[in-house]
Amino acid sequence: MDQLLAIRVFARVVEAGAFTRAADSLDMPLATVSKLVRLLEQHLGVKLLQRTTRRVTVTPDGAAYYERTSRVLKELEDIDTGFASAHQRPRGRLRIDIGSANASCVLIPALPDFIARYPDIRVDLGVSDRQVDLIGENVDCVVRGGNADELSLVARPLGRASWVTCATRDYLKQHGRLTHPDQLKSGHRIVSYVSARTGRVMPMRFQKGSERLEIGSLQGMGVNESNAHVAAGLAGLGVIQTFSFAAKDAIARGELLPILSTWQPDPYPFFLVYPPDRHMSHRLRVFIEWATERFAHKFDRAT
Structure with missing residues (x-):
């Protein structure tokens, strides 16, 4: 058994939480990963991992072994990196x-x-x-x-x-300018950003001094990709709130107009x-x- 390789493989299984994901990340056959961990357990005479059909859990001995060997692996990595950085x-x-x-x-x-x-x-x-x-x-x-x-x-x-709330000139001509976030609740359309991870609508946030407001999903639409979210605003589909760097060029070209600029949420x-x-x-x-x-x-x- 290559003990150092077996320790590295064991550490990756612990971090990935599954033999399959560890094998994929190491670009190694699943059978090889499983065999190396088994040989390491036999060498140590302890059970490092509990395997079920759905998940892998670390035993108390496995947790202690991982904690101590991870320090050794880090030192070896630092040594290798130091030499490689100096010469390559x-x-x-x-x-x-x-x-x-x-x-x-x-x-x-x-x-x-x-x-x-x-x-x-x-x-x-x-x-x-x-x-x-x-x-x-x-x-x-x-x-x-x-x-x-x-x-x-x-x-x-x-x-x-930082954030910016904005809309097209034509949209604002049709629906009216805004001086307070509460006006969004009446007669306005919002293009909401929907989290691609959770599927939840991200509320618009506003802050002016000590006053804080959140406005959730109203009449309008939702988009779960940030470039498409800005594109929907450019198409006149409603008011958007996005990062300033994402809308900067469109604002500079006059395609989007900032609104409610005195109501700035936290960066x-x-x-x-x-x-x-x-x-x-x-x-x-x-x-x-x-x-x-x-x-x-x-x-x-x-x-």
Whole structure:
């Protein structure tokens, strides 16, 4: 048995929560993954994992073994990365997942600079507003907004994006200008953003001084993809509330007009999320440094 390989495989099963997902992320046959874990258990003389048809759970001995070996694996990873960084240019495949508006408005326009700096890195970009499983889907990092509440992952703050509420000139001529958010409840159409992860309508939020308001789904429509959400606003289908960077060009061209500008909700935080450091390749390290700098120019400030 290759004990180091078996330990790495065991750690990935723990992190992925399933043998199948661990095998996929390691690009190894499922039978090999299962065999290595079984041989490791025989070598140690303890049960590390409890297997059922639906899930894998870690035994108390398995949890203790994972905690101690993960430190060893991290040290080995740091040693390897240090030598590789000193003698080689970063290379290989880097899988990134990002929301549609961030991809179109921030990341993709900036990628020529990253590729020019690191021509040996192949970027595979997944663009969607759904939430991916980094370990199970073998993704190196994702850009996510909201609360960084996944304790098993590392979240690097990128900054906060401000909001804008807007509509087309023709729409406002037809339905009237607004001076207070409550006016949206009478005679106006709202194009709501629907979470691709939960299916829930995201309410419009407004704040002016100490006064806070939320307006949920009213007459109008819902869209679950951020670029399509802005497109619906441009089509005159109703009032939208979106990130300022997503609507900036359309506003500059006069295609969308900002409204209720004195009612500004709190900026929305974004994070670069990736697995713990011991999985970090040289190519991921340089991307994290580059992306942190690049997003800071687009967002209000890092937090």
